[in-house]
Amino acid sequence: MKMLLVAGHPDLSQSVVNAAILDEVARALPGVPIRKLCETAPGGVFDIPAEQAALAGADLIVWQFPYHWYSLPWLMKKWLDEVFVHGFAHGTGAKLAGKKLLVSFTTGAPEAAYTGQPGSVADIRELVSVFPAVAKACGLDYLAPMWLNGVSFASRDDAAAIARQQTLARDYADRLVARIRGIAG
Numbered sequence: 001m002k003m004l005l006v007a008g009h010p011d012l013s014q015s016v017v018n019a020a021i022l023d024e025v026a027r028a029l030p031g032v033p034i035r036k037l038c039e040t041a042p043g044g045v046f047d048i049p050a051e052q053a054a055l056a057g058a059d060l061i062v063w064q065f066p067y068h069w070y071s072l073p074w075l076m077k078k079w080l081d082e083v084f085v086h087g088f089a090h091g092t093g094a095k096l097a098g099k100k101l102l103v104s105f106t107t108g109a110p111e112a113a114y115t116g117q118p119g120s121v122a123d124i125r126e127l128v129s130v131f132p133a134v135a136k137a138c139g140l141d142y143l144a145p146m147w148l149n150g151v152s153f154a155s156r157d158d159a160a161a162i163a164r165q166q167t168l169a170r171d172y173a174d175r176l177v178a179r180i181r182g183i184a185g
Helices: 017-028 050-058 072-084 130-138 159-185
Strands: 003-007 034-036 060-066 100-106 145-147
Touching: 003 017, 017 034, 017 100, 017 159, 034 130, 050 072, 060 159, 100 130, 100 159, 145 159
Parallel strands: 003 034, 003 060, 060 100, 100 145
Antiparallel strands: none
């Protein structure tokens, strides 16, 4: 199974957790291409044919990103808007049908914020309902999403907090790699 990981963090040089996840995935799955949108699209300008070719060549597409304001970060949303166009991602001549999509993301808020219980923001499963809708529109086989909660941007000046976040990221990456391997068979 050919795989592709699309990393949607808008600036990985400012990331602790998503950067660590990507490093661990690259180490564990060295043959899997990782398209870091902040590097492949400097200034948010995409090479649309290259992005589409990468997607068309994959059987399993993994999105990895920080969850920003209950959605994709701006760069990944722009990528989705510009790359997943009619005639490629959906509609006549669509090229993504039958491929698998695994959505993997991180949140700054702790798990308690996303339980759907009184005092929480909402149920995370309801908040991410747009992703299976995108998959359905494109004929993608949407797999149950994965996420890591509580990796806040607030503690980046604290070396001990950064070390804890990196440990959480590595543990999460191990689970993500195991999931990818399980899907790939």
